[in-house]
Amino acid sequence: MKKHPVLKIEHMNITFTQYERGLRQVELPVIRDLNVEVHAGEVVAVAGSSGSGKSLLAHGVMGVLPYNASMGGQISYCGEKLTEKKLKKLRGSEIVIVPQSISYLNPLKQIGSQICKGDKSKTKKKKLQEIFNRYDLKPEVETLYPFELSGGMNRRVLISTAMIESPRLVIADEPTPGLDLRAAKRAMEHFRELAAQGAAVLVITHDLELALETVDKIVVFYAGTTIEEASVKDFEQEETLRHPYTKALWRAMPRNGFQFIEENQPYVKELPRGCPFVKQCSMQKEDCKKDVQNRMVRGGLVRCLCAE
Ligand SMILES: Nc1ncnc2c1ncn2[C@@H]1O[C@H](COP(=O)(O)OP(=O)(O)O)[C@@H](O)[C@H]1O
Ligand SMILES: [Mg+2]
Structure with a gap:
């Protein structure tokens, strides 16, 4: 029997309630249908551009979202629902976070x-x-x-x-910026070591190149949702990747020629219902604007109608 993942996030959504001028209430769905799974012994990286919802994912799991945010979907820890009570007991010891900013000190x-x-x-x-x-x-x-x-x-x-601590679950939110390469590598190796001792590690990172040296699996975020989940091996060539945005990230890596695409993540109020990348995609079809579900393609998950 396959063991339960240490962390399983299913269909997470996070919405902010804000008030505009004239006290009109608006709902901002910043995370939609987000799915992530981390097993014991695994280091999983979450990669995505700034503003794609990476920190919110971490805060949602840790139960520290801002007061005007509401969260839906399921989060389970070692096969059981991660309740507020359980979280309170385990936070800081069995479940730890490395926050994004040193202002948390x-x-x-x-x-x-x-x-x-x-x-x-x-x-x-x-x-x-x-x-x-x-x-x-x-x-x-x-x-x-x-x-x-x-x-x-x-x-x-x-x-x-x-x-x-001796954590079973580590969520590190961009732990390496500001560190020199040696220190950054050392931190990544430490995550690897903890995983070897049985922990599950989720590393949120901008640095795809560094992640590829240390992690097992990459979850790619775009505009508040997961658009692909691929193994490190899939990143060896562009052809083995599945989503056009992941391929664009791949081409932007220094070793693949630094070919940046214009960062044009849609604003939450203007998100299409389907694939958030649709406006920039050369393969777009009319159906991409409708619901696009995650599906398995060549052993990896992707949210794209054209991937094969
Ligand atoms: N308190 C808040 N109220 C409204 N919107 C927010 C709030 N916090 C974050 N957001 C929005 O949620 C999105 C995701 O933010 P965040 O998770 O910090 O992104 P990342 O960590 O990927 O850079 C952003 O578009 C940001 O503007
Ligand atoms: Mg962040």
Whole structure:
């Protein structure tokens, strides 16, 4: 029997309620029919341009969405519904997040106690030493405050805060910007190690090239939905990919010639019902504007009528 994925997100949607001038209430559906699955031992990358909904996905799973957001769909953890009660119990220990911004660090708390979350036990102290070694942080950093560190160091502190636990599920929201290549690679290797110990890791990233060196599977986001799920091997050539947007991402990678397409993600208010990429797609058909469901093509999921 196949084991349950550690994290399974099915048909997630997130809508913001906003008030326009004249107090007219508007609904902004920023995430629609989003599906992601991560198994124990797996590192999955979520790639997509800025504003495609990657952070909202992470916040939705962690139960920390803004007050004017509502979420639908199902999230399960190890085969069971991830309830608010369960989340409250596991957040910060079994389920951890590396947030996107270093502004999540507490400016008034020393780094050491921030990473250890107040735990002063010997075991925790030892773990702190190990994690400082791993992320090239000197022992004296323990008693410093975030404002005394560089951006890159704070970024490593942010990663350490999550990784000092023994998590079963890690969600890292763009953990590597601001890090030099060596530190970025080290963080990715650490995710890999945790996965080897049985954790499920979801890494949200802009850096497709770095992700391809470390992860097992890539989920591609566009305008708030999943448009393709492909293995790393599928990224070896453009032909083995399925969605025209994923192919465009592939061509934009430095090693494939940096051929950028104009970033033209539709604004949520103007989203077509079907494929969000339809306006820019050279293969578009009339039916692409209607509902387009995820389907299996050559062993990978894709939301495209033309993929074969
Ligand atoms: N509090 C909010 N109110 C309204 N819209 C929001 C709010 N937070 C995020 N959004 C919108 O949701 C979309 C996805 O945001 P986000 O998940 O942060 O993108 P990403 O992390 O992929 O760059 C964006 O278009 C953003 O403008
Ligand atoms: Mg983000």
